[in-house]
């Protein structure tokens with residue numbers, strides 16, 4: 144394993160991924176390790192520190208997840224969070240009291256500012272609680288280092304052994320000094336050198352890809368989105384012309400999308416790139432279809448069909464590359480098959496299985512912001528690297544109701560103006576996703592001396608960390624005004640513009 148790695152042992156908290164992200168933000172590499180990993184194996188990895196995550200169980204449950212307590216005796220700094228704290232207390236001889244009621248939400252904590260864990264923290268300040276059981280007695284050698292009104296032992300520490308634990312969640316932003324606390328653990332307690340640099344990641348990955356692929360060929364479906372673009376650039380750096388990229392235009396892309404991809408990857412980087420215009424086929428199959436799920440299914444199926452056909456012309460390929468990221472990996476393993484389908488995301492879960500290709504996923508260990516950084520280092524244009532996500536079915540789910548060529552054109556033009564204005568106002572990167580939606584509603588308007596009867600266009604912009612929940616973006620009025628007037632003046636077919644002020648939940652980000 145990499146030197147200076149922090150291991151996070153996952154007890155099933157919804158925040159585990161966030162812990163990892165917060166650690167990596169500090170340029171310290173971190174990996175999640177499944178809870179059933181034998182302790183000898185963990186010790187052999189020689190982690191620089193260990194974090195025990197939170198989790199939904201009680202240490203008294205029959206199926207409680209535990210850990211061999213030798214983990215606390217190896218001289219490795221450990222931070223227990225929530226369930227991780229209870230586990231540490233329980234295994235080291237403290238006392239955990241079960242509880243039927245949960246303490247949930249913000250609480251004001253008083254901190255012992257002499258503890259290295261809390262250097263620079265303001266006391267008292269807010270922390271985020273979400274727990275049932277709590278620690279009632281600390282194990283021998285430990286001190287109480289934080290308290291709230293309801294929880295006397297909100298944090299405990301053993302300076303000599305470098306074992307610390309907090310009942311609250313430092314990884315969530317509601318804990319005001321959470322970032323400082325994690326930083327203190329990494330740098331003041333564990334004395335880790337921050338050396339997780341993307342340059343060195345690229346070198347290591349390139350070597351790894353060379354070794355795995357040898358002189359075989361790799362196929363990659365390039366969408367123009369951040370993930371597939373960065374995966375392509377990285378693999379290309381490793382194997383050059385042995386990477387075959389396929390770009391399928393389903394006719395539901397944003398304005399100039401194909402052109403940007405062509406200019407960047409074919410003209411600038413000289414990739415082996417096949418551009419496939421399948422828009423007629425997609426639009427034919429979507430004729431008369433109004434149901435969103437039906438649209439997704441048709442597009443998903445047709446996409447696989449087209450891709451398979453194109454890929455089969457590269458019959459010497461042995462690998463299929465995908466830009467899968469770390470959150471995709473965790474989400475699909477954590478929630479696989481058990482959650483209710485709200486929308487079927489056809490490009491999550493992947494491309495044809497029957498193609499019999501081995502998967503190559505060089506970005507599997509990374510978060511989106513890390514992928515963007517790699518893209519920049521590899522010389523991809525900012526236009527691609529900082530791009531908002533774009534759904535696989537594209538504009539099909541942003542044209543409410545039936546899709547026609549005319550509506551696609553209207554939406555492309557309007558969307559182009561909206562995004563251009565956001566970039567000009569320097570707000571694009573502050574927004575997680577922004578786009579236009581063409582509603583099927585027509586309203587009356589007046590232009591010059593004429594009465595008009597045209598479509599209503601909705602603008603949507605949201606801010607989110609993970610797209611599971613999202614807030615609508617507080618767009619400056621003057622910008623809304625500018626976008627609206629430019630769209631109405633320039634885009635034929637629209638005479639009214641509205642702004643969507645609904646968060647997710649209860650709405651979703653897309654309208655369909």
Ligand code: XMP
Nearest residue numbers: 487488489490532534535536610651652653
């Ligand atoms: P929702 O609308 O589900 O969107 O709140 C959350 C995120 O997922 C994207 N999205 C999709 N991505 N295929 C995709 O690849 C889809 O069918 C799809 N539907 C929604 C959406 O753009 C947002 O980023």
